[in-house]
Amino acid sequence: DAKTTQPPSMDCAEGRAANLPCNHSTISGNEYVYWYRQIHSQGPQYIIHGLKNNETNEMASLIITEDRKSSTLILPHATLRDTAVYYCIVRENSGGGADGLTFGKGTHLIIQP
């Protein structure tokens, strides 16, 4: 799996858009970008994933650069409940396989009131 680099921490004002960057310069053509988050003392929560195109769901948007070497997770209207550690993971979809996910250190996003 390609290595990812994320800033260790970020602040964002409540109600504003939170933009979390992730660098994955060694990503290969068949590797997806996944985002998870972990709110303190809870299990990790799946947010979104994508391959090439930008993706949006009810939680967030994922913007992947054209060269696929970096991506940005966007929380459009951050709330205090979005304070969490956000993990960017790059991996090939294993389909019938069952490899565990590898979580790095992630970005600690703190939403300020």
Place this chain on the structure above:
Amino acid sequence: DAGITQSPRHKVTETGTPVTLRCHQTENHRYMYWYRQDPGHGLRLIHYSYGVKDTDKGEVSDGYSVSRSKTEDFLLTLESATSSQTSVYFCAIATGPSTDTQYFGPGTRLTVL
């Protein structure tokens, strides 16, 4: 939340005693996983299952065994608990054709004295 429950949620035990943690899912998903999370190490895969009675080892399987006699239950057993197994244990399931979109349970905090 993908219908995942873990029991117990908290447990304190003594070194040398056997401990069994239970993960229960309500949606008949094929793949189930056990992870542990420790400060400085992130989440690490212990064991996983790809069907009833089909299990395999993960990254940190020493000292742990698992069983899956029913689709809905995945048990993690510490045959003789040690202090190094003090951790937070998360169960996860994978939905759909991709096993990379995993959904996690609430976790079990285990303390071995």
